[in-house]
Amino acid sequence: MPSNAGTTRLVIVESPAKAKTISGYLGPGYVVEASFGHVRDLPRNAADVPAKYKGEPWARLGVDVDNGFHALYVVSPDRKQQISKLTKLAKEVDEIFLATDEDREGEAIAWHLVETLKPKVPVKRMVFHEITKPAIQAAVANPREIDRDLVDAQEARRILDRLYGYEVSPVLWKKVMPKLSAGRVQSVATRIVVERERQRMAFRTAEYWDILATLAVANPGEGPRAFNATLIALNGDRIATGKDFEPTTGRVRAGAGVVHLDEGGARGLAARLEGRPFTVTRVEEKPYRRRPYAPFITSTLQQEAARKLRLSSQQTMRTAQRLYENGYITYMRTDSVNLSETAVAAARRQIVELYGERSVPPEPRRYTGKVKNAQEAHEAIRPAGDNFRTPGEVAKELSAEEFKLYELIWRRTIASQMTDAVGSSVSVRIRAVSAAQEEADFGATGKTITDPGFLRAYVESSDDENAEAEDAERRLPTLVKDQPLTAEELAAQGHHTQPPARYTEASLVKALEELGIGRPSTYASIMQTIQDRGYVVKRGQAMIPSFLAFAVIGLMERHYPRLIDYDFTASMENELDEIAGGDHAAVDFLTAFYFGSANGAGDRDIAHAGGLKKLVTENLSEIDARSVNSITLFTDEEGREVVVRVGRYGPYLQRALPGEQPAPTGEGEEGGAQGDRAPIPEGLAPDELTPEKVHELFLGGAGERKLGDDPATGEPIVLKSGRFGPYVASGERKSSLLRSQSPETLTFDEALKLLSLPRLVGVAPDGVEVFANNGRYGPYVKRGDEFRSLDSEEKMFTVTLDEALALLATPKTRQRRAAAPPLREMGADPLTEKPLVIKDGRFGPYVTDGETNASLRRGQTPEALTLEEASEMLAEKRAKGPAPKKAAAKKAASAKKAAAKKTAAAKSTAAKKTTTAKATAAKKAPAKKAAPRKASTSTE
Numbered sequence: 001m002p003s004n005a006g007t008t009r010l011v012i013v014e015s016p017a018k019a020k021t022i023s024g025y026l027g028p029g030y031v032v033e034a035s036f037g038h039v040r041d042l043p044r045n046a047a048d049v050p051a052k053y054k055g056e057p058w059a060r061l062g063v064d065v066d067n068g069f070h071a072l073y074v075v076s077p078d079r080k081q082q083i084s085k086l087t088k089l090a091k092e093v094d095e096i097f098l099a100t101d102e103d104r105e106g107e108a109i110a111w112h113l114v115e116t117l118k119p120k121v122p123v124k125r126m127v128f129h130e131i132t133k134p135a136i137q138a139a140v141a142n143p144r145e146i147d148r149d150l151v152d153a154q155e156a157r158r159i160l161d162r163l164y165g166y167e168v169s170p171v172l173w174k175k176v177m178p179k180l181s182a183g184r185v186q187s188v189a190t191r192i193v194v195e196r197e198r199q200r201m202a203f204r205t206a207e208y209w210d211i212l213a214t215l216a217v218a219n220p221g222e223g224p225r226a227f228n229a230t231l232i233a234l235n236g237d238r239i240a241t242g243k244d245f246e247p248t249t250g251r252v253r254a255g256a257g258v259v260h261l262d263e264g265g266a267r268g269l270a271a272r273l274e275g276r277p278f279t280v281t282r283v284e285e286k287p288y289r290r291r292p293y294a295p296f297i298t299s300t301l302q303q304e305a306a307r308k309l310r311l312s313s314q315q316t317m318r319t320a321q322r323l324y325e326n327g328y329i330t331y332m333r334t335d336s337v338n339l340s341e342t343a344v345a346a347a348r349r350q351i352v353e354l355y356g357e358r359s360v361p362p363e364p365r366r367y368t369g370k371v372k373n374a375q376e377a378h379e380a381i382r383p384a385g386d387n388f389r390t391p392g393e394v395a396k397e398l399s400a401e402e403f404k405l406y407e408l409i410w411r412r413t414i415a416s417q418m419t420d421a422v423g424s425s426v427s428v429r430i431r432a433v434s435a436a437q438e439e440a441d442f443g444a445t446g447k448t449i450t451d452p453g454f455l456r457a458y459v460e461s462s463d464d465e466n467a468e469a470e471d472a473e474r475r476l477p478t479l480v481k482d483q484p485l486t487a488e489e490l491a492a493q494g495h496h497t498q499p500p501a502r503y504t505e506a507s508l509v510k511a512l513e514e515l516g517i518g519r520p521s522t523y524a525s526i527m528q529t530i531q532d533r534g535y536v537v538k539r540g541q542a543m544i545p546s547f548l549a550f551a552v553i554g555l556m557e558r559h560y561p562r563l564i565d566y567d568f569t570a571s572m573e574n575e576l577d578e579i580a581g582g583d584h585a586a587v588d589f590l591t592a593f594y595f596g597s598a599n600g601a602g603d604r605d606i607a608h609a610g611g612l613k614k615l616v617t618e619n620l621s622e623i624d625a626r627s628v629n630s631i632t633l634f635t636d637e638e639g640r641e642v643v644v645r646v647g648r649y650g651p652y653l654q655r656a657l658p659g660e661q662p663a664p665t666g667e668g669e670e671g672g673a674q675g676d677r678a679p680i681p682e683g684l685a686p687d688e689l690t691p692e693k694v695h696e697l698f699l700g701g702a703g704e705r706k707l708g709d710d711p712a713t714g715e716p717i718v719l720k721s722g723r724f725g726p727y728v729a730s731g732e733r734k735s736s737l738l739r740s741q742s743p744e745t746l747t748f749d750e751a752l753k754l755l756s757l758p759r760l761v762g763v764a765p766d767g768v769e770v771f772a773n774n775g776r777y778g779p780y781v782k783r784g785d786e787f788r789s790l791d792s793e794e795k796m797f798t799v800t801l802d803e804a805l806a807l808l809a810t811p812k813t814r815q816r817r818a819a820a821p822p823l824r825e826m827g828a829d830p831l832t833e834k835p836l837v838i839k840d841g842r843f844g845p846y847v848t849d850g851e852t853n854a855s856l857r858r859g860q861t862p863e864a865l866t867l868e869e870a871s872e873m874l875a876e877k878r879a880k881g882p883a884p885k886k887a888a889a890k891k892a893a894s895a896k897k898a899a900a901k902k903t904a905a906a907k908s909t910a911a912k913k914t915t916t917a918k919a920t921a922a923k924k925a926p927a928k929k930a931a932p933r934k935a936s937t938s939t940e
Contacts, residue, residue, distance in 0.1 A: 001400055002730050003266055007012070008029050008030075008031065008092070008093045008095075009029060009034070009092050009093060009094065009097055010028055010031050010033065010086075010089050010093040010094070010095070010096045010097070011023075011026065011031065011032045011096045011097045011098065011099050011126065012033055012034070012035055012086065012092060012096065012097070012098055012099060012100070012113060013032065013033075013034055013035070013097075013099045013499060014034060014035055014036070014037055014101060014106070014109065014320075015034050015036070015325055016034045016036075017322065017325040017326065018034070018131065018325040019033060019034045020032075020415060021131050021325060021326055021513075022131060022136055022329055024098065025131075025132075025136040025137065025371065026134040026136065026140070027473075031089060031093065033085070033086060033089060034082075035079075035082065035086065035100070035109060035113060035398070036078075036079060036112045037109070038076065038081075038105075038108075038109055038112065039072060039074065039075060039076065039077075039079045039082075039112050039116055039901065040075050040112045040115070040116055040527075041072040041074070041158075042061075042062035042071060042072065042073065042074075042158065042159075043062045043074050044161055044397060045057075045074060046059075046060070048074050048077075049062070049072070049453060049627040050072075050074065050934045052236060052358065053072060059072070059135065059306075060166070061162060061163070061166050062162060062648045063159050063162060063163065065163075065594055065613075066806075069159055069587055069590045069594075071155065071158075071159055073112065073115070075116060083116055083117070083831065085903040086117055087117050090119045090120075090121070091120075092782040093121060094121055094122075095096070095121055095122050095123075095124065095145060096119050096121060096123045096124070096551050097114055097123075097124050097125075097126040097140065098110035098114070098123065098125050098146070099126040099127075099128070099139070100113075100128060100539075101331065102127040102128070102129070102331070102378070103150075103331075103333055103378075103520075103521060104150050104151075104153050104154035104157070104291075104521075104580060105154060105521055106151070107125075107146060107147050107150040107151050107154065108151050108154035108155065108158075108833070110125055110146055110613055111146055111148075114146070115197060123146075123440045123622045123676075124143035124144070124145075124207050125144050125145060125146050126139045126140060127139055127144065127145055127149075129330045129331050129378055129379055130327070130329070130330040130331065130384040130385070131324065131325065131326070131384065132327055132384050132385050134385075135384075136388070139596050143836055149580055149581065149582040150580050150840050151577040152579050152580075152586045153576050153577070153580035153586070155586065156576060156579055156586040156589060156590060157576055158614045159590060160572065160576075160589075160590065160593060161183065163590070163593070164182065164183065164184045164595055164612070165183055165184075166184060166192060167471070167612055167613065167616045168182035168187075168200055168556075168560070168563065168612075168616060169625070170181045170183045170616075171271055171555070171616055171620060172552060172555070173375060174625075175555060175623050175625045175628050176548070176551050176552055176555060176628060176629060177261075177551075177627070177646070177647065177648075179549065180533070180548075180552065181533055181554070182556070182563075183529065184563075184569065184832055185311075185517060185518050185522060185569065185574070186526055186527055186529045186530050186533070186535075187552070187553070187556060187564050188509065188517055188564050188566065188569050189512060189517075189518075189526050189527075189530055190266070190530050190535045190536065190545065190549050190552065190553060191556070191557075191564050191631050192503065192508065192511055193303070193502075193503055193508065193530070193535075193536055193543050193544075193549070194514070194545045194550055194553045196500060196502060196503055197502070197544065197545050197550075197685075197686050197687055198473070199247070199500050200499040200500060200684055200686075200687035201501070201633075201687045201689075202247070202248045203247050203687075204246075204248060204249055205250055205496050205498075205499075205501035205876070206242075206245040206250040206251070206252075206496070206497045207261075207262070207263075207439070207494060207495070207496055208240050208241065208242070208245070208260060208261065208494070208496075208497075209261040209262060209263055209265065209266035209492055209493065209494045209495070210230055210231045210239050210241075210245075210261060210266060210492075210493060210495070210496055211230070211266055211269065211270050211273075211440075211442075211490055211491065211493070212228055212229075212230055212231075212490075212491045212493050213224055213229045213231070213278070213430075213442055213487050213489070213490050213491075214227075214228055214487070214490075214491075214545075215228075215229055215430065215442075215444075215486065215488070216280055216485065216486045216488050216490040217477045217479070217483045217485060217486075217488055218484070218486070220469075221479050221737060222478070223469050223475060223476065223477040223478050224444050224475055224476070224477055225371060225477065225479060225642065226445055226488060226665075226742070227446075227476050228444065229430055229442035229443060230430070230442060230444070231269075231440060231441070231442055232429075232442060232443040233259075233439075233440075233441040234261075234440055234441075235259075235268070235438060235439050235809040236256045236436060236439065237257060237258060237259045238257070239258065239259050239261060240252060240256070240258070240259060240260040240261070241258075241260040241495075241618045241714070241809045242495065242497045242498070244256045244258050244260075245497050247497070247499070247500075250497070253259045253453050254388070254576055258807075263492065263494060263647050265441075265466060266492035266494075267492045268492075269394065269434065269438065269440065269492075270490040270491070272434035272435045272436050272438065273432050273434050273435075273440060273487065273490055274490060275300075275487075276432050276433060276434060276435065276487070276488075277432065277433075277482055278430050278432045278442070278484070278485040278487050279430065279431055279432070279482060279483070279485065279754060280428060280429070280430055280479050280480065280481055280482060280483040280484075280485065281429045281430060281431045281441075281481065281482075281552060282428070282429040282431075282481065283426065283427075283428055283479050283480060283481055284427045284428075285425070285426050285427075286424065286425050286426075287422070287423075287424055287425075287818075288421075288422065288423040288425045288447060288448075288449070288881075289420050289421070289422050290420060290421040290422075290453075290455075291420050292365065292415050292416050292417070292418055292420070292453075292454040292458075293415065293416065293454075293458070294337040294380070294411065295337055295339055295367065295380035295381065295382055295412060295413050295416045296380055296381040296382075296409060296412050296413075296442070297334055297335050297336065297337055297369070297380055297381065297520065298332060298333050298335060298381070298520035298521075298523060299335070299509050299510065299513045299523060301316060301320065301332070301381055301409070302316050302317070302505070302506060302523060302524070303409075303506035303507070303509060303510055304408060304460065304461060304506075304507050305408065305506075306407060306413070306504060306505055306506035306541065307461035307462070307506060308461050308462045309404050309405065309408065309830075310541070310830065310868040310871065310872060311401075311872070311875070311935070312505055312527065312538075312876070313331065313505045313509060313523055313524040313527040313528070313875070314524050314527065314528050315401075315466075315875055315876060316405065316524070317332065317524040319405045320332035320381070320405060322402060323398075323402055323405065323406055323409075324384075326383075327384055328383065328384055328389075328394065328406055329381060329382065329383055329384055329403075329409055330378070330379050330380075330382050330384055331378050331379075331381075331404065332381050333378075333521045334378035334379065334380065334381060334520055335369060335518040335520050336369060336378050336524050337367040337517070338367065338369075338370070338377060338379055338380060338381055339367075339379055339380055339382045339413075339416070340379055341777070342386045343382055343386075343413075344364045344365075344385055344417060345386075346383075346385070346386055346388050347388065347413055347414055347416070347417040348360050348364065348417055349387075349420055350387075350388050350390070350414060351414060351417060351451060351457075352392075354414075355418070355456055355457070357452040357894065358451065359418050359419055359420070359454075359456065359460070360417070360418065360419065361418070361419050361420075363720070365417055367380075367416070368918070369801050370821075372641065373800070376756075378560070381409055381410060382409065382413040383406070383410050383591040384870065388410065388413070388414075390410065391403065391406060391407040391410055391709065394406060399829050400831045400832050400833070401832075401875060402830070406516055408451060409877075410455050411458040414458070415454040415455075415457040415458035416454075417454040418453055418454035418457060419451070419454065419896050420453050421449060421451065421452050421453040421454060421455045422445060422449070422450055422451045422453065422456070422459070423448045423449035423450045423451070423473075423900070424447070424448050425445065425446065425447045425448075426445065426446040426447075426448075426476055426479075427443070427444075427445050428443065428445070428446075428476065428479055429442070429443055429856065430444070430446045430485060431488070432444040441810065444475065444476060444558075445472055445476075445779050446474045446475055446476035447474050447903060448475060449473055462521060466822070476590045486732055499687070501542075502542040502543060502544060503542070503543045504541040504542060504543060505527045505538075505541070506541075508527065509523045509527070510541060512526070515565065515566050515569075515570055515574055516570035516574070517569050518568050518573070518575060518675075523929050526625045530549075534546055534548055534549075535548060535549035538869075539685070539920075540866050540869055541866065541868070544685045544686070545686065547631060547644050547646050547686060548646055548651070548652075548684065550631045550646075551628055551629050551631065551646045552645075554628055554631065555623065555628045558623075558628075559619055559622065559623055560616070560619075563612075563615075566698070572593070572779075575590070576589075578762065592611070592687065593680065594611050594612050594613055595610055595611040595613060595614075596611030599735055606791075615735065621865040628644075629645055629647075630642040630643045630644070630645055631643060631646075631686075633694065636655065636691065636694075636695075638657075638904075638932060639657060639658070640655040640656055640676075641655065641656060641657075641658065642655045642694055642743075643655070644680065644686075645691070650679075650680070650681045650682070652677055652678065652679060652680055652712055653677065653679075653694060653697060654676055654677050655676050656676055673722060674869070676699040678694075678698045679697075680697070681697075685862035687762065692813065695873075705718065705719045705743075706718050706748070706749075707719055707728070707747075707748045707751050708720075708748040709805055710730050710731075710755070713730065713731060715730045716730065717729075717730045717732040717748065717751050717752070717755065718730070719743055720744060721749065726743040726746075726749040727757060728746070728754050730755055731845060733755050734756050735754040735755050735774075736754075736774070736826060737754070738754070738774065738792055739840065753797055756797070757772070757774060757796065758773035759772045759773070759774050759796060759797065761781065761799060761800070761801050762800075762801030763782055763798075763802050764801075768783055768784050769782075769783075770782070770783045770801060770804050770808070772795070772796040772797070772799055772804065774791070774793065775797060778790070778793075778797060779791065779792065779793050779796045781807060781808060782805040783805075783808050786808050788807045788808050788810065788812075809813075809818070822837035822838060822839050823837075823838045823839060823845055823862045824837065824838040824862050824863070824865075825837050825940060826838065826847070826865075826867050826870055827867055829849055829870075829871045829874065830867065830868065830871050831865075831871050832849060832871075832874075834849040834850060834851075835849065835850075836848070836849050836867065836870050836871070838862045838865065838870075841853075841855075844856065844882055845862050847865065847870040847873060847874065848874075852874050852877050852878050853877070854870075854873040854876070854877045883935065
């Protein structure tokens, strides 16, 4: 779209990628530049606070809570250069268009740009849902003003989160551990994960049995001859299934009225049914119909990308951001399932082209979102443009990860406008009477899809990997009442009840969404934050809370329950929505939250408690740090209470009889089991601390284990687990296990060999001793200050003096170690299809595809790492890009250091000369009466 003659316009977007795409759609007279996201924020630390505010009592918060919650915004240090560039450009143009994203964050960025640049020319707000030429030209032609209500809502959210974090986090520092953080949403998300783990810890499994019968018909016709049916009732009473058991006791629920079969009962009944006639007693056939799924919103996209593509929330949003900025999809932060008229028309046209007219319903489909208080006016996430490009058309333009996500979005969008899947479902009941006259009822179900409709394009996945897909068919023979059947096999099968599944990122996002907590723009950052803080670790897709999370949530539940209450947190989201809609004042909302004023918060508990400020200051003395950092597990058979203590060096077990006082926290937190203490091995999940496992740990299963007595000294040789891994110790001697050794299989003889290190190989002709030892970079031989690597760990114990001297005589530059074989070959990366291997590196094992490397995280082992985890790790590493080079920084630091030394030396010399001169003058001058000393002043 051409600019007015002679008019120059500056268009400011958020990212360089977006700027590049948009600049191609605008004609001459437009300058498109990026702000690189947020340009201003509250001060991160004291160093960010401007000098004139440093003395203010509220400077630490960055919010003047006593004067209308005025926020102190500072330009981020890494944005100052770009702000200077934008300021210069703003002076050279006739008009400015702020083209940041059309949500609260984007609106706030636009406002911050105006406040920072202070332009003298007209400023307009330019908004769009997709980055295509028609959309950009329409946005330029129809600008609007900055929506101050949206800005107020975002500013209130930012201040709210600052108040919460800065007031509650110090409580955690004092009572749990330094450098912890609390957050309005992150703490609630952590609580959800902790509560699920508590359910798993309290869970008691139960065993139950049934019978699987393989039944056959005499004349199958067109259908299958045989099918499976499961025992569902005995003598009219239902057979117990998993739902009939109490999760915390493993017993059948009271009043369930079911038959609980054990192994003997099931096998005996199966035997008594052998050779008995089976008869169909009931056949029910119903029509089957399944409507398509709504188009993607942010949360459902993250869920499906996790299930189908094994992407984390962060990976999904980063990839979607690239697709949006390059014009492939519409805006990806939305909770609206609505599609525009042009999008519906594009989808229907494409369905006819690809699947035929029968796949398009007579009327376009409209969807209603289920998200409470869905905000903004965005569309659902869909392919960009008025004519959707198929995955095949964009395949060569996208990376493997981008292509898979685009295809997912395209399929979901197309499917949303297709016909229902239809068919029929059949339910059959079959009875057999045993030799003991027991009436055994079996059941079978079938599903036949006559028209797959939208299932041709898309089938949604489930969080339950064992769940049946929507498009799966189960065909049964054509059966009628009283039809005889033959039992070809009767197999008793056992089952165990399962604890509730751990949350994945996908299911946790879903839970937050259902509770009305968080918003589309925050889900990915919440998932990342609780992992970065050490509250949650991922094992495969499962999210496991740490004991640190247990301590933090335990403190919050006991002393600040309202701050992590689900309804209360959701109500704050609702009030922020009201601010965005212009129906509520931000100052009233913040006042009620912080000071407890009745304005705006009505009968909120936190307001009645005096607000956040009073809550965290007055109750601090009531919090017992030892109690907070103790997680009770159970009482053992000897009556000792077993607890997990969260210590400085990690969690550890402790047990004591009632009234018994164990050693104070801080002692014995590392090393092996010490009487009433035992370390918890890294990577062990809370629900895995069963009584059996705890007993094993106290015996030394993963802590301290005596291997025998040293025949030379008589001292015990003990295997221990320390902060830096397993090691053996005897008296004052210690030695870490070799990379090829494991604590579980270490023998007494191997421990003796380890304690022989460093091994004296012999004495060189010049009288210098030669040693073999194991070091940070592997096995080596040493003579004085000369080192040479050995090619195997075993050589430390077998290398002769002549071999060592020959190796030491080899110049270092000529020594080449053969490349070690990979620890494990994993197969092809699901995203890039490159072969993945795990190698042993200088800093431990890492996974690589030949181009990108990613170190294994804490708790991960080469044996247990899954292909999906490895793919995710490499994708995250690729997304971060190459590490910045430090050579220039080191060189500058060295030069600065040298200059500082030179200056210090010059000052020292000058000071000596001055001192000498003063001393000489003092000897010559007559003594003077001492002047009265002035009162000192200080500006500190």
